[in-house]
């Protein structure tokens with residue numbers, strides 16, 4: 001009884017490994033000799049005949065981080081191991097659909113998880129009767145990390161990231177080393193022998209066939225040898241608390257071998273009788289420990305004293321009894337494993353949903369922004385719980401195209417898979433949740449499921465419910481109780497601040513949805529938030545924009561660029577803003593792609609303000625008259641400047657498609673716009689940055705620029721005068737080019753040659769300052785030598801700049 005191993009052998013039928021501390025194996029001895037101070041202290045010898053393996057480098061790095069992470073929440077290791085046990089049971093149950101013999105018989109067939117402890121030896125044991133692991137599985141699963149994204153996770157962890165996220169990376173097992181300095185995994189898969197995997201996290205692990213230990217039948221036993229200062233994880237109370245906190249929603253019963261105080265009324269005849277009673281109790285509770293015996297004695301003493309005082313008088317009439325408090329040991333179920341989605345939403349508290357979310361998302365302390373629990377009825381029946389996380393999973397957007405789906409699929413309560421991408425479109429894969437369908441066939445085969453006609457319906461309904469949930473969150477509404485095909489829906493109380501959190505985390509995903517899910521583009525557009533000229537500091541929506549539209553305004557104006565501050569000053573908006581039109585500022589790189597997929601919203605067409613065909617709204621009669629007059633004047637101006645525009649186009653050559661007189665400008669001399677088909681400045685910037693395009697298309701799209709000039713601007717008027725005076729004037733050409741280049745910059749494009757542009761500007765500065773000679777005095781030799789020792793070599797660089805300036809100054813004389 002004292003020995004945990006005996007305990008296990010007799011009670012659970014499980015073998016535990018013994019650390020051979022007294023007789024270390026050869027490897028241990030060698031290691032100790034090589035490094036007596038360091039390794040010997042840490043090294044625990046593996047079983048002597050075990051095959052030794054080295055952990056893959058990533059695993060070693062991960063373990064180092066885990067072992068040294070002082071401040072992380074160590075509790076999570078239990079959640080991870082229980083979750084693995086549950087997965088192993090799910091896998092077995094799924095296979096047993098095909099072949100029920102796999103389950104075994106009697107005790108073996110019980111799909112459950114059992115936890116027990118040996119406080120004295122500081123060993124915590126978790127056992128499942130799941131699928132188990134073959135030897136090959138042990139090497140592949142507990143020695144290597146095959147999943148992508150591990151490197152990124154390790155990097156984050158090294159920077160002090162939260163180890164709590166470990167479960168999201170598919171490396172949860174190793175979290176056991178937060179609390180253990182030695183771990184044994186005894187496992188039996190139906191296709192292989194019983195093996196023991198063991199490691200003290202020192203960079204090695206060992207696998208040996210388990211020939212001596214008790215036969216475990218099938219499944220996995222993990223013996224966690226707790227570190228000295230983690231002994232509290234062997235306390236019943238702690239384990240109960242952790243299971244309640246993290247593993248309540250595991251769909252298999254979790255048992256803890258726990259002690260319980262029971263009070264029994266027993267007759268008291270004489271001294272012997274008392275002993276008898278105690279003995280009987282002990283026989284019932286076959287697991288009684290030494291401790292319990294001594295407690296029993298204390299308890300019975302107390303009771304006896306009490307009775308002696310109070311019941312002295314009645315002694316003669318009533319048969320003597322006494323209350324005996326005893327500690328009995330038995331398996332206690334820790335979780336109510338009724339699936340939450342099968343319960344009536346009215347009976348599930350918000351707290352329970354939150355905890356369920358934590359279990360699904362493998363997080364702690366993160367509440368979902370909203371949830372929806374519903375039942376679809378009709379041809380296709382299913383139940384579902386959906387959650388909107390409040391944080392994007394690690395690296396979610398970076399790995400957008402390779403992210404794994406996160407929706408779990410159950411068929412009639414049996415977990416089928418969480419890797420099925422037919423349940424939710426990619427852009428909604430950030431949602432957590434599950435579907436439990438009664439209509440789909442209980443089948444292991446992906447193909448059978450994929451081809452099932454009801455799958456499409458499920459997906460369609462899931463998307464609708466998800467978008468509905470998002471809409472409600474956006475509106476800050478409390479959801480209604482039900483609608484036609486989904487009854488009993490519930491969602492967390494939401495307000496718009498929650499939606500703003502959502503938008504910050506997942507806004508891009510909604511935009512990707514507009515691009516990828518055309519049929520739902522309008523619904524998704526409703527969810528889009530942005531800043532506008534009217535609402536530069538508060539996020540607003542298309543609906544709000546439309547409610548503020550001027551009378552007669554038919555189009556929704558927008559402009560895209562790097563920041564709302566820069567856009568607010570854009571020359572493209574001068575007339576629009578002056579006339580009181582609200583303009584949307586799109587500043588996300590994806591916005592223009594999105595808008596290419598969203599030609600209209602609520603019957604209103606979108607108009608990019610930086611495109612050539614900008615139309616400034618609809619006018620009433622008076623405005624129309626004014627417009628007519630303006631048109632006349634404009635025509636006249638256009639005529640007057642026509643020759644100039646032809647000449648200007650010649651000066652700029654193929655850089656622009658055309659130069660034309662514009663009516664959209666108020667205070668700028670000119671702007672560069674793109675044709676409806678060409679890329680805007682913003683788009684060109686993105687394309688350059690992403691190098692998405694081949695050079696050819698970049699050149700082609702770039703070429704479709706138009707220079708619009710403002711005939712009312714004094715600089716343009718003066719240029720015309722200069723050109724009229726001398727049609728071959730080089731300085732007029734230089735001014736024309738410079739005006740174009742400043743317009744390029746102001747419109748958000750890049751100038752083709754920054755050096756040439758600078759030369760022209762320097763020339764102008766020289767002229768303004770009255771400097772005629774830009775030759776730079778040579779730097780004294782000795783100074784330059786001193787500087788050469790300096791790594792930064794700043795003055796030398798300055799000298800180079802000056803030399804460049806010299807060269808350029810020659811070009812500029814013409815100005």
Ligand SMILES: Nc1ncnc2c1ncn2[C@@H]1O[C@H](COP(=O)(O)OP(=O)(O)OP(=O)(O)O)[C@@H](O)[C@H]1O
Pocket residue numbers: 080083084085087088128130131132133141142167168169170171172173174219220
């Ligand atoms: N109790 C167990 N029974 C059977 N296999 C197990 C058990 N525990 C771990 N494994 C195997 O080891 C692998 C690694 O486990 P780990 O917790 O590190 O990641 P994971 O469980 O795959 O990740 P995720 O938590 O994302 O599913 C598992 O995928 C599983 O194949």
